[in-house]
Amino acid sequence: MNIKTSTPQLLKRERGQNLWLYSILITLLISGLYNYLFSEHSVFSQWLSLAHSIVGIASLLLLIPFLVTHFYRTLGQRRAGLFTSGVILLILSMLMALTGLSLIFGGQTEQSVWLIDLHIASALSMFAFLIIHIVTHYLWLAPNRRETLKRTQASNLKYFPSIESRNFYWIGGFALSFFTLTLCATFLYRKRH
Numbered sequence: 342m343n344i345k346t347s348t349p350q351l352l353k354r355e356r357g358q359n360l361w362l363y364s365i366l367i368t369l370l371i372s373g374l375y376n377y378l379f380s381e382h383s384v385f386s387q388w389l390s391l392a393h394s395i396v397g398i399a400s401l402l403l404l405i406p407f408l409v410t411h412f413y414r415t416l417g418q419r420r421a422g423l424f425t426s427g428v429i430l431l432i433l434s435m436l437m438a439l440t441g442l443s444l445i446f447g448g449q450t451e452q453s454v455w456l457i458d459l460h461i462a463s464a465l466s467m468f469a470f471l472i473i474h475i476v477t478h479y480l481w482l483a484p485n486r487r488e489t490l491k492r493t494q495a496s497n498l499k500y501f502p503s504i505e506s507r508n509f510y511w512i513g514g515f516a517l518s519f520f521t522l523t524l525c526a527t528f529l530y531r532k533r534h
Contacts, residue, residue: 354410359407359508360511361403362400362403362404362407363508363511363512364511364512364514364515365396365399365403365515366400366468367512367515367516368396368515368516368519369393369396369397369400369464370464370468371516371520372389372392372393372396372519372523373393373461373464375389376393384530384531385523385524385527388523388526388527388530389523392519392522392523394441394444394445396519397438397445398442398445401438401442404434404438415427420477422477422480422481423474423478423481426470426473426477427474429470430470430471430474433463433470436459436463437460437464437467440456440457440460440463441460443456444457444460
């Protein structure tokens with residue numbers, strides 16, 4: 342990372358990373374919740390677990406560059422609440438990633454049933470702290486910056502510079518594609534067997 346990279350350049354880079362990262366995280370949340378709430382031993386559930394694992398590994402590949410960019414972009418903002426929620430979010434993300442990788446490469450056994458519980462708890466906690474992190478971003482926004490945004494922008498999304506409205510369409514399209522491909526794989530497997 343070039344130390345002389347400006348904040349607008351970092352913000353542009355972060356927005357590009359966000360499209361993929363947010364899409365993957367929401368898809369992981371939905372697929373993980375589905376498997377947790379409807380834990381059935383079906384072909385679809387097995388394909389969904391496999392797809393969840395593959396996309397989970399992809400999320401790690403995207404999370405690391407995002408964290409580096411986000412850290413450099415927000416360095417020096419001196420907002421303790423935002424920094425604290427970000428650190429907690431980072432720890433929960435690492436715990437979720439480590440337990441997920443352990444499940445992928447070690448499998449789930451009766452002796453390690455606690456691992457899936459820890460993975461689910463850390464994932465749900467991570468999403469809860471992500472919401473807290475976003476809310477604290479708004480709450481601790483500098484008053485002069487908040488007033489400037491109120492006067493110049495009609496959209497509340499402008500309080501969150503790394504989020505663009507097109508992200509919501511991208512996230513929906515990615516999640517829909519993910520579940521469509523998983524259903525197609527299920528259908529093709531059933532047709533073959």
